[in-house]
Amino acid sequence: MSEVRVRIAPSPSGNLHVGTARTALFNYLFAKKNNGKFVLRIEDTDAERTSQEYVDNIFDSLKALGLNWDEGPDVGGEYGPYTQSERFDIYPKYIQELLDKGFAYECFCTPEELEAEKEEATANKKAYVYSKKCENLTEEEKAQLRAEGRKPAIRFNIAKAQKAFHESSILKFDDLVKGELQMDTNLIGDFVIMKSNGAPTYNYAVVIDDALMKITHVIRGEDHISNTYKQILIFEALGFDVPRFGHLGMILAPDRSKLSKRHGATAVSDFVEQGYLTEALVNFVALLGWAPSDGEEVKPVEKIAEDFRIGEISSSNSIFEYDKLKWMNSHYIKALPIATLKEILKKYLTKYNLTELSDEQYTRMVEITREPLTLLSDITEAVSYFFGGKNVDIEEEVQTTVLDLPESQDILKAFVEQGEGWEWTEHNLHEKLDAFRGEFKEKGIKPKATMWAIRGAITGRTRGADMTATLAILGKENCLERAKKSIK
């Protein structure tokens, strides 16, 4: 068998969507598993909805996810260019071939005429199929229409192609993930392959590009199933090898509608912005429709590739559940080397004066606050009480339910008194505090309550990082001052 070649062909009309990212991932996995090539092609035939900003976003997102392409607009390759708008000179040639072979014809219908046909079809509860009004126009008639100033679009002749290569009107193909799929081609209208302005349409351009780029397997979303029949016919009409197709279920939002902005992040870059690690994102998205054979869900892309079997992808849609993504993300955050984490986190700590902490203190702070993080951005709030020196904001609830208690007042007074004499290192504090709790335990105060009083006064909160380490990082002076301020 010839070399496996797959592609991802995003349209730069928006930032890279997670759905597209998943399609890209499955293509990438398939290529890796089969020692093939992964191609990136930018489909920007519709100039109005396309922008360079989005092209850049697509590049960056794909790279961040680790889905590096072997051929593409930036890295080039044997079958370039890899941007459709730069390929406009090669599309007309095959249009002409289709025209010559009788598989395509000029259509002079106006938008109004077409609209009328559609309305009639819906009124009769029939599927809309183009009337083929222009199929057999004579040269005189065409000349006449041209003289009126009409510019023709080119339509593909479905019935002709179907008859030329298949026995019945039913067109079948064996889908890589869904198995045999079929469609009655009588229900497909003769669609436009070249617009009257000379630009190729999607269904036509993809075929030319896939054929010329020697794509062997087309893996994409199932929203393309209906296009597949049209594309197969064009491949055949032009004498190209028809690639294998594989259609993935869609990714839906928790309410089963299309995943959109109102559900939260949708673009890969949005997720990154919100504090998700791309390793977690790509791992999570791989689990949508696919399951590892060993049951180990957390694993890097390269491991997934080894285990990847396209025929075992689920053919149904799957819902994008943020909960599991968050769990995955916290998992990856915990696995990150501390040095890396320290750097990444700085982006979320710009509101603080990091110079208040030595590198050693900063390191320790990250170590003790990383545990509960589900998003990197959670660090911003989690760490607030490490800054501000002698002052800290006390939460209302902490004030009333903890600090106002008489026993808490006693604890704090003793803490300030004894603390003065303590050597303020984490190791020593650990021991001192242990004895301190014991002292109060004898008076009938639970260790928990003792710590809560201290935590409340020092951090202003009821929850937070390891208390001993927190005290050590803040230093004796800051801690005792904060404690004093909570004593009435």
Added chain:
RNA sequence: GCCCCCAUCGUCUAGAGGCCUAGGACAACACCCUUUCACGGUGUAGACAGCGAUUCGAAUUCGCUUGGGGGUACCA
């Protein structure tokens, strides 16, 4: 409307006629660990959409119904 695809716990899934009184993961809940929070550990609850058919036997095969998704453009 018409056409196509899909259907196992709330979610992602395992399951390719007997191994299934349906397994795992996330979420939920309970308990344990613990100087708080968290992490971790243990456990509980939770599904084969419905109806027919085939078969000795069906989550697994077939049909219908229902539900969900997609397509129906001179968008991609």
